[in-house]
Amino acid sequence: MTLAVYRKYRPVTFKEMLGQENLVKILQNAAIQNKISHAYLFAGPRGTGKTTLARLIAKVANCETRLKDERFRGFGEPCNNCRICVEVDSGRALDLIEIDAASNRGIDEIRDLKESVRSAPTSYSHKIFIIDEAHQLTKEAFNALLKTLEEPPANVIFILATTELERIPATIASRAQIFRFRKIPLSQIKNKLAKVAAQENINLSPDALELISASAEGSFRDAESILDQFLSFGYDKVNVEDVEKMFGKISLSKVVNFAEKLINGDLTKTLGDLSDFAKQGFSLTHFTKDLIAYLRRVLVLKLNPEMETAFREELTSDELEKIKDHAKLTKEAEHILLLKSLINAYGQMRYSQFPLIPLEIAIVESLKK
Numbered sequence: 001m002t003l004a005v006y007r008k009y010r011p012v013t014f015k016e017m018l019g020q021e022n023l024v025k026i027l028q029n030a031a032i033q034n035k036i037s038h039a040y041l042f043a044g045p046r047g048t049g050k051t052t053l054a055r056l057i058a059k060v061a062n063c064e065t066r067l068k069d070e071r072f073r074g075f076g077e078p079c080n081n082c083r084i085c086v087e088v089d090s091g092r093a094l095d096l097i098e099i100d101a102a103s104n105r106g107i108d109e110i111r112d113l114k115e116s117v118r119s120a121p122t123s124y125s126h127k128i129f130i131i132d133e134a135h136q137l138t139k140e141a142f143n144a145l146l147k148t149l150e151e152p153p154a155n156v157i158f159i160l161a162t163t164e165l166e167r168i169p170a171t172i173a174s175r176a177q178i179f180r181f182r183k184i185p186l187s188q189i190k191n192k193l194a195k196v197a198a199q200e201n202i203n204l205s206p207d208a209l210e211l212i213s214a215s216a217e218g219s220f221r222d223a224e225s226i227l228d229q230f231l232s233f234g235y236d237k238v239n240v241e242d243v244e245k246m247f248g249k250i251s252l253s254k255v256v257n258f259a260e261k262l263i264n265g266d267l268t269k270t271l272g273d274l275s276d277f278a279k280q281g282f283s284l285t286h287f288t289k290d291l292i293a294y295l296r297r298v299l300v301l302k303l304n305p306e307m308e309t310a311f312r313e314e315l316t317s318d319e320l321e322k323i324k325d326h327a328k329l330t331k332e333a334e335h336i337l338l339l340k341s342l343i344n345a346y347g348q349m350r351y352s353q354f355p356l357i358p359l360e361i362a363i364v365e366s367l368k369k
Helices: 021-032 050-062 064-068 083-091 107-118 139-150 186-199 206-215 220-232 239-249 252-263 266-278 284-303 303-313 317-329 332-349 354-369
Strands: 038-042 096-099 127-134 157-163 177-180
Touching: 021 050, 038 050, 050 064, 050 083, 050 127, 050 157, 064 083, 064 239, 096 107, 107 220, 127 354, 157 239, 186 206, 186 220, 206 220, 206 239, 206 252, 220 239, 252 284, 252 317, 252 354, 266 284, 266 354, 284 303, 284 317, 284 332, 284 354, 303 317, 332 354
Parallel strands: 038 157, 038 177, 096 127, 127 157
Antiparallel strands: none
């Protein structure tokens, strides 16, 4: 069976981790000093490397080469060659227990976990428990887990992963080291995705690479999943039109062109474009979300030109120049009203049978003022 792209290219060392450099540095130092904590709480958006980093901790805590070779331990990396590293990477590690709290959220499952905690590792130095979507545990399950976190065995490491940190009880969070993951910068997703595409012998046009990377919204796993779909359908070449047709996603260049017409107050052309997008089956809700994000950047850059440095991580030089040009054309008060109208329209579109209408009304009201 062919491995999914995101699993095939999952990082196997700290060095390969994307976008979480500060967190990786802290964990590597802990590995070098043999000071890995008994409990971690990883919080952040989906697809940003929480489970991958948890698996890396499982490897460095148990790697046989690290245990035997003090010099190698100083690198703060797993060897990826010993029996334990191979078992973790292949999903055969008996002492690595992964629990999906979305489907195993009750007190009975946590009681089973507590029983497992009491037993010694089968052949590893540490038993690792990874609880994904930890915020979905019930109140009773959290209370049961708390007892274990308060008095953990020396050979057990807990790693809780969540996309909703605010739903984790303070009593649990206070007993773990909290690591906050950020969305992966667009530039890093594009660079890595281009390398993966080359290794998979699929030719991505620059616009297709841009659209797939932007559609992932900071999640490299999502970008890989999109690429995987093209591979499964036998594509060896992908252009931006292919991405638009398969996912109903409008390219950034079209979003930028539409934004320019809005900023210039061209009601006839903007309404015409919306009609065309609807006829072609594009997702107007996704389009509106992308349009809001673009116009927000225009406003931010107009109000604070120093934000150009931050935007360089997210945009190509051509895109940034376009935003700077549009920032010069906009009037602050009108632009803010336009953004408010689009945000209100987006909220209505998500639950409407007729998503085109709220968007058209928002644009007409904004440009007619």
